[in-house]
Amino acid sequence: MTRTAQSRTFEEATAITASGPGAYVADVDPLWTVVGNPNGGYLQAIMARAAVAASSHPHVVAASTHFLSVPRPGRVSLDVETLRQGRSITQVRVRLSQDATPRAESVFSLGSLSEAGQARWASDGLPAAGAPFEDCPRFLPPREGFAVELLHQVHLHLEPESLSSVHGAPRGIGELRGWLDLPGGEAFDPASLLFAADALPPATFDIAFTGWVPTVELSTYVRSLPAPGPVHVVFEANLVQDGRVDETCTVRDGRGTIVAQSHQLAGIRMD
Numbered sequence: 109m110t111r112t113a114q115s116r117t118f119e120e121a122t123a124i125t126a127s128g129p130g131a132y133v134a135d136v137d138p139l140w141t142v143v144g145n146p147n148g149g150y151l152q153a154i155m156a157r158a159a160v161a162a163s164s165h166p167h168v169v170a171a172s173t174h175f176l177s178v179p180r181p182g183r184v185s186l187d188v189e190t191l192r193q194g195r196s197i198t199q200v201r202v203r204l205s206q207d208a209t210p211r212a213e214s215v216f217s218l219g220s221l222s223e224a225g226q227a228r229w230a231s232d233g234l235p236a237a238g239a240p241f242e243d244c245p246r247f248l249p250p251r252e253g254f255a256v257e258l259l260h261q262v263h264l265h266l267e268p269e270s271l272s273s274v275h276g277a278p279r280g281i282g283e284l285r286g287w288l289d290l291p292g293g294e295a296f297d298p299a300s301l302l303f304a305a306d307a308l309p310p311a312t313f314d315i316a317f318t319g320w321v322p323t324v325e326l327s328t329y330v331r332s333l334p335a336p337g338p339v340h341v342v343f344e345a346n347l348v349q350d351g352r353v354d355e356t357c358t359v360r361d362g363r364g365t366i367v368a369q370s371h372q373l374a375g376i377r378m379d
Contacts, residue, residue, distance in 0.1 A: 115139060115261055118290050118300050122150070124157045130188045132158045138181035140258045145178050147258050148323040148372070149306025151204065153299045155214045158186040159200040160299070165218035167298045169197065172327045173214040179206040191215070221298060224332030224365045235342040237364045239267045241287045247271060254319065262307065263289040263338070273314040282311050282345030289338040296339055296361075298330045304339050305357045305370035311345035312353055312376060321353065321374045328370040334361035339368075351375060 121140055124132040134157075140150045156168045184206045191199040197219050204212040238244075244265035249256050266274065266286035273279060288304050290296065296304065305328045310321040340360045345353055353376045359368040 115291060117292060117294050118153075118303065119294065121261075122154045122157055122299060124154065124161060124186060126161070127185070130162060132161065132186040132188070134158075134184055134186060136179055136181045136184055138257065139261050141181065142256050142258065143254060143320050144181075145320065145322070146181065147303065147306060148173070148175060148326050149303040149328070149370075150258070151175075151179070151212055152214060152306070152326060152328065153302045154184075155186060155202040155204055155212065156216060156299045156302055158188050159202050159214070159216040159218060162188040162190065163198050163200055163218045164193075165198050165220060167219060167221040167333075168216055168302065168330050169219040169221065170217040170327070170329050171214055171302060172325070173212055174325050175212050175323055177209065177211050178322070179204065179211040182206070184211070196220075221330060221333050223335070224367065227366070234366070235285075235344070235358050237360055238285050238287070238340040238342065241265060241338060244268070244287055245271060247274060247286065249274075256309075258307070261291050264308070265289075265338075270314070274309055276317070278314045278316060280315055282315050284308050284311050284314055284343045285341070287338045287340050295336050296334045296367075298333070301330050301334065301339070301359060301368040302328050304341060304359050305368045306372065308341055308343040308357070310353075310374070310376075311343040311355050312348065312378075315345065315348070316378055318376055318378055321376050324352070324373045324375060326370060326372040328368060330368050332365060332367050334367040335363050335365070337362045348376060348378065351377065
């Protein structure tokens with residue numbers, strides 16, 4: 109992807125600056141939004157940068173974020189509290205605030221990740237690896253009507269069946285599949301994998317187009333360091349009930365190794 113004067117790499121767009129003991133600030137980028145609202149995985153990644161900066165462990169292993177209210181693009185503050193410092197795992201709480209109002213709160217487990225070896229066991233219910241990257245056309249929605257600015261920063265290549273779903277021909281199975289690449293071919297790291305696990309359009313678009321589906325809670329697990337290059341993402345809706353939907357995401361690197369997984373609860377209107 110060619111960078112414009114306005115765009116930044118993901119690392120730049122999630123950068124933090126220390127502002128005091130256990131305190132940091134960051135600037136939420138308007139280019140990483142959905143209809144003006146910052147993407148949940150993007151916010152989780154910013155909070156993860158603060159958690160890692162305050163810890164001796166270099167990588168996010170698990171993250172659980174509750175979204176309290178929607179921050180606007182601009183300056184946010186991040187307050188970090190170490191809950192437990194361990195040899196292999198450290199737990200850290202991070203609160204993201206704007207205008208003195210808490211907007212999101214996360215608990216992170218931090219550790220040291222390596223490139224994955226062969227999985228010793230896996231459930232039959234895990235989604236299979238996807239179609240080759242070269243068989244998946246880029247999905248770039250127009251800005252008019254429903255502006256998804258973040259998809260003008262990343263390259264999202266949807267598998268043909270998923271592409272038809274987001275173009276108004278849903279199959280009714282609640283699943284989207286595709287490949288994701290960061291601006292300028294930037295390599296994925298554990299923080300940007302948090303974003304990858306929440307980057308696709310809602311899986312409910314394969315049921316019915318509903319507009320923005322705001323995340324209430326997002327839990328993400330980073331399983332290993334990914335191979336260089338784009339990652340393949342499968343996003344599945346599980347149950348729509350009483351105005352909420354839960355969705356599951358599985359992220360594989362170019363080797364076919366599962367490198368991240370997420371589960372989230374989101375609000376939805378299907379009337």
